[in-house]
Amino acid sequence: MASSNFIDYVKINCRSGAGGAGSVHFRREKHTPKGGPDGGDGGRGGHIILRGNAQLWTLLHLKYRKHVKAGNGVAGEGGRRSGAQGEDVILDVPLGTIARNPDSGETLTEITEDGQEVILFPGGRGGLGNDHFKTPTLQAPQYAQPGEPGVEEWVVLELKLLADVGLVGFPNAGKSTLLSVLSAAKPEIADYPFTTLVPNLGVVAYRDFKSFVMADIPGIIEGASQGKGLGLRFLRHIERNSVLLFLVPAISDDIKQEYNTLLNELREFNPELMDKTRLLAITKIDLVDEATLESIKKNLPKKVPVAFISSVSQRGLDELKDIIWQNLTATPEPA
Template sequence: MASSNFIDYVKINCRSGAGGAGSVHFRREKHTPKGGPDGGDGGRGGHIILRGNPQLWTLLHLKYRKHIKAESGVAGEGGRRSGAQGEDVILEVPLGTIARNPDTGEQLAEITAENQEIILFPGGRGGLGNDHFKTPTQQAPHYAQPGEPGIEEWVVLELKLLADVGLVGFPNAGKSTLLSVLSAARPEIADYPFTTLVPNLGVVAYRDYKSFVMADIPGIIEGASQGKGLGLRFLRHIERNSVLLFVIPADSEDIRQEYNTLLNELREYNPELMDKDRLLTISKTDLVDQAELERIKETLPKKLPVTFISAVSQQGLDELKDSIWERLTVTPEPSE
């Protein structure tokens, strides 16, 4: 999918509907000339509602809808007839969408489940008709409540992809190739640095009809947490991954240093990422001999689970999936 079609951040103006006014009306029939007040209530204004849709994975459909307006409620009528409610506006969004106040950054809502609905901005209540205000001493009230106004606010919708495993690595580490081999996802693969311009999701089949979701995040470079490269824009997606899988090619000059640099960029972006489970896989093992692999093993963190794979020759992939599944289903000791 082209990068222009992946939208994970939109700012829109929302206005919920105003409530309808209550009615001031008196019953006037041929045989009941002084029937008393019978004004009906106004209808509620329409809500602005967020709804989770697992078929969506981008906010592209909202990119050009800068103003969202719900319908106002209808005024009440005589005969105690209530006005109709304003029609709600339902905004379908991908799972993992967060709504924030653009000025304060306050989180207003979070959608994480299919068909989950959250009222983002409620419509105004309809006003009560004059029928509600009659008393023994005030039998003909000539007033009713106006409807409450709706709410008009700007809101930011921000998508953080929901995935079990997030692939973390420098450009050209082999993340896209790994995702394409393990799942049905078909990310663009080439030999230039920033092949992956947008996150890609794939469902990885496991034993006994089990599966997990893997996300390929665009390559991080040193300084990504300060805005260099493409990493900063997409680092937010890593916050939703249960397990972080660091991918470093076997022909790298210093694998331990690359791992530490990646770890530091995540720490600088959000220290809470250090609490996530971590795995390390050494990719492109077909490019080095066995002696070099043995040397690499001696340089790696001792407590960090490590696998050696080649996506091209499909070596070590079952072992990698076993290691991922174990991390997803068992609470491990903290990584080094």
């Protein structure tokens, strides 16, 4: 099933490499029997590195990788030869991945660009060889630094999808159908609640070879912000969307009330979502007559751009894309 392939949360134990020890060594050559110290430095331990990969959209490849260990640095040698560095471990992650401390919840870093590399846990520094510790009064130091230990920590990797437009609506609002019509995405579509069990992304083509990314977020229900239904698990994906497109069917008993309920769930989950641009699409207009549509238009939420659409008959879709594009490219008004 598609749901088993979408993983947006993993917890991994990471251990960066220990630094190699510095060398205690003295130069011993045929014509210089009492040569000075020449112990080399130890190599640094391997880093644990996160790298953004635009070809990934899930953390599935890390689901069963519970322990990650970088290589240790190699000890230094005589002749001022430094030890080799420990092998780094690079974890490729989708764009929109956040690394958190599982105990404090602190955000360690986030990956938003393809090829972006961030050292999550640095390897220990290699110790200095005894060559560094010679002085005029101490010409034969018998001391070198040990390498620093690596870091061992648990880390949570959490994916928040990066999309221009996030679709917000109750189950059966028509989100999956709209995404399938506007893009090449093929989400599962059926006439029962919670057809969509994982977020789906699609690229929507616009005029003059422009495009934007739309995300179908699994259906929210009333109480989702308190953990009911599927909503809590996927509400975080909405945080990264530039525009929120609310979908309410024309056959709804109370369109304004349904919109306000959705809005309240987002507010309860994260008040900052109220700062995002909001649009409203009245869906499934093919199922109502013109008189009903006129009645709906008289009782809509204020100050929200509205489009009337039918994904099945493809009515109003160009107008919807125009509204979305205008809001995606609009210059924010100064506060």
